[in-house]
Every structure is written in structure tokens, then in C-alpha cells.
Amino acid sequence: MNKKTIIKRADEKDALKEAASLLKSGGLVVIPTETVYGLGANALDARAVENIFKAKGRPSDNPLIVHISDISELNNLVKNITNTAKIAMDKFWPGPLTLVMEKSDIIPNIITAGLDTVAIRMPDNMVARQIIKLAGLPIAAPSANSSGKPSPTNIEHVIEDLDSKVDMIIDGGKTIVGVESTVLDVTGNIPMILRPGDVTREDLLEVFTQVEEDISIMKDDKDIIPKSPGQKYKHYSPKANMRIITGDLGNIVVRINQLEKIYREKGLKVGILATAETMDKYKEENLLILGARKNPKEIAAKLFFLLRKFDKMNVDIILAEGIEEIGIGRAIMNRMKKAAGFDIEKV
Numbered sequence: 001m002n003k004k005t006i007i008k009r010a011d012e013k014d015a016l017k018e019a020a021s022l023l024k025s026g027g028l029v030v031i032p033t034e035t036v037y038g039l040g041a042n043a044l045d046a047r048a049v050e051n052i053f054k055a056k057g058r059p060s061d062n063p064l065i066v067h068i069s070d071i072s073e074l075n076n077l078v079k080n081i082t083n084t085a086k087i088a089m090d091k092f093w094p095g096p097l098t099l100v101m102e103k104s105d106i107i108p109n110i111i112t113a114g115l116d117t118v119a120i121r122m123p124d125n126m127v128a129r130q131i132i133k134l135a136g137l138p139i140a141a142p143s144a145n146s147s148g149k150p151s152p153t154n155i156e157h158v159i160e161d162l163d164s165k166v167d168m169i170i171d172g173g174k175t176i177v178g179v180e181s182t183v184l185d186v187t188g189n190i191p192m193i194l195r196p197g198d199v200t201r202e203d204l205l206e207v208f209t210q211v212e213e214d215i216s217i218m219k220d221d222k223d224i225i226p227k228s229p230g231q232k233y234k235h236y237s238p239k240a241n242m243r244i245i246t247g248d249l250g251n252i253v254v255r256i257n258q259l260e261k262i263y264r265e266k267g268l269k270v271g272i273l274a275t276a277e278t279m280d281k282y283k284e285e286n287l288l289i290l291g292a293r294k295n296p297k298e299i300a301a302k303l304f305f306l307l308r309k310f311d312k313m314n315v316d317i318i319l320a321e322g323i324e325e326i327g328i329g330r331a332i333m334n335r336m337k338k339a340a341g342f343d344i345e346k347v
């Protein structure tokens with residue numbers, strides 16, 4: 001694939017119209033959303049969707065999320081809107097929550113990797129919703145990165161991975177949330193989190209009495225088959241090896257400094273991923289700061305950006321501080337653990 005990729009800012013004249021018309025004619029368009037940038041195509045056109053998999057190098061058994069601009073567009077796409085689904089939509093749409101529902105027959109099998117359910121989201125980002133509305137189509141859109149790499153939170157990262165592989169990229173600035181949507185199975189009476197995100201378990205418990213969580217989210221156990229097929233793949237990986245140190249914050253600092261010295265003396269270039277609370281406890285060289293622990297949303301927004309920054313710094317190993325696994329901290333740690341290939345040390 002070698003295309004001439006058109007790049008336009010979302011506020012340029014006719015940019016969104018052009019994006020919509022390319023989508024209507026079967027093209028690939030990168031669109032900003034509030035979570036990360038998405039690589040969009042007409043969800044009802046199996047050939048267009050096939051090109052998403054090609055451009056990303058995505059395994060064909062990893063299903064895609066379908067995006068809509070209004071709840072009225074949902075009826076055609078699903079068979080059964082459960083009460084669980086209605087409650088979730090009412091409270092959290094538009095927003096960073098994807099709902100897994102029973103699929104209707106117009107959804108091509110390539111979208112769902114042959115499953116009888118489909119994942120649907122109505123994004124909060126106005127540019128995304130306007131493009132979907134102008135196209136008049138449901139838009140399949142996984143994150144706009146090469147498969148395996150950290151998801152793109154700005155247009156530079158999209159260009160690194162997808163320039164000349166897509167028809168158009170719409171620049172909507174930095175994404176706000178920075179990690180992908182929460183994926184929630186709402187086919188039954190009790191909702192189940194298949195991927196943690198900005199809509200947290202705590203948020204969901206405001207409207208549901210019970211919320212389950214797929215056990216594969218936080219564990220690396222080859223015997224567990226994840227309910228969300230994409231979860232089994234290597235994800236979000238920087239080029240360097242990464243190790244997470246969790247536990248008591250004082251101990252974390254001591255251990256990271258110890259490991260830094262050991263690796264440095266072996267001649268390796270060591271990156272440290274720390275937080276505002278601990279930043280002055282490390283050598284400044286190759287030190288990147290996620291943000292303040294008391295503001296985990298900031299950490300989520302910066303995580304993928306900093307993982308890509310380490311790539312550019314050409315570090316050999318990243319030593320990362322673990323984050324408390326509550327609220328959005330669960331999404332942060334889910335992405336960090338996958339990025340680290342589950343190399344975690346508790347101190």
C-alpha cells in the first residue's frame with residue numbers, strides 16, 4: 001500500500017466533508033476521538049474494513065469497535081438492546097465507553113472476527129461525531145497505530161505509523177483521555193468489564209449494583225482465554241524492554257535506583273518512568289515524568305506519549321514506577337503491564 005495521505009486540521013475549510021466523502025467511497029481516514037486517534041472505515045463495507053487490518057498489521061481475530069454519532073443509529077446494528085445496555089448508554093454516552101451487544105446481520109463478520117456480538121461506541125469528541133454524521137455511516141475504528149505499538153495520542157504518532165497507508169488524517173490536536181475506551185459486555189444482566197478505561201468500575205457502580213471484570217485484564221496467565229480477543233495480543237510496546245516496580249513508594253525509589261546502577265554499569269541506556277512525587281529522587285538523565293499520583297488522569301493522558309518518547313531516546317530498558325490500581329489507575333496499569341510484557345517486581 002502506498003497512498004498519498006492528505007493531512008488537514010479539523011478546523012480547515014471542508015476538511016470534515018472531505019473525510020466523510022472518502023469514508024463513503026471506501027477509504028481509510030484517521031479521526032481524532034477523546035480517547036486516542038482512530039483509524040476509520042465504513043463498518044458496513046467488508047473490503048474497506050479489510051484495509052484497516054492491512055494498514056495496521058492487525059491480526060484478523062482481533063475485532064473492531066464500531067462508532068456512531070447518535071443513539072438512533074444503533075437499532076440497525078444490534079439485535080437486542082438489553083436493559084443493562086440502556087442504563088450504560090443513558091449515563092455514559094457520548095463518551096469513552098464501548099458496549100458489547102448482540103450483532104445484527106448487517107455487521108460483516110470481519111468486524112467481529114466471527115463473534116455474534118459487536119462492540120459499539122458513541123464518542124464524545126465533536127469532530128469524530130461530525131465526520132460520522134456527515135458520512136451517514138457507522139465507522140469501524142481501532143486505534144490508529146501499527147499493531148503492537150502504543151496508541152497515538154497526537155498526529156505526529158499517527159504519521160509515524162500510518163503515513164502513505166491511509167487516505168486522510170484529520171488533526172484534532174492532542175487527545176484528552178489518552179488511553180482507549182472501557183470495553184463493557186452488556187449482553188447479560190450483570191455488566192462485565194473486558195478492558196478498563198476512563199469510565200471506571202467505580203463510575204459504573206454508580207448505576208449498577210454489581211459489575212464484573214474479566215480476570216485476564218490484570219494477569220498474564222496463558223491458561224486464561226480473554227473474553228475480549230484483542231487482550232491476548234502484545235500491546236502498547238515501546239522498543240525497549242520495560243520493567244514495572246510496584247509496592248511501597250519509598251521501596252520503589254530505592255529499587256529503581258539500584259537497578260538503574262546495575263544496568264548502567266552493564267553499558268545499557270536506562271530510562272526511568274517516574275511521577276511528580278518522586279522525580280527529584282532520581283538522576284535527571286533519561287528521566288520522564290508521567291504526572292502527579294494525585295492526578296491519575298494526567299498520568300493516563302501522558303502514558304503512551306512518553307512510551308513513544310523513550311523509543312526516540314533509544315533507551316535499552318525502561319524502569320517504570322507502578323501506579324495504584326484504583327479508578328483510572330486500573331486502566332493505566334493494564335496498559336503498562338502489557339507494555340512491559342508483565343515483567344513486574346513487587347517491593
Ligand code: AMP
Pocket residue numbers: 062063064065100112115117118119141142143180181183194195227228229230231
Ligand atoms: P482497539 O480497536 O485497538 O481499541 O481494540 C478494540 C478492543 O475491543 C479489542 O480489545 C477487542 O478485542 C475488543 N472487542 C471488539 N469487539 C468485541 C466483541 N464483540 N467482544 C469482545 N471484545 C470486543
Ligand code: MG
Pocket residue numbers: 142143151
Ligand atoms: Mg488498539
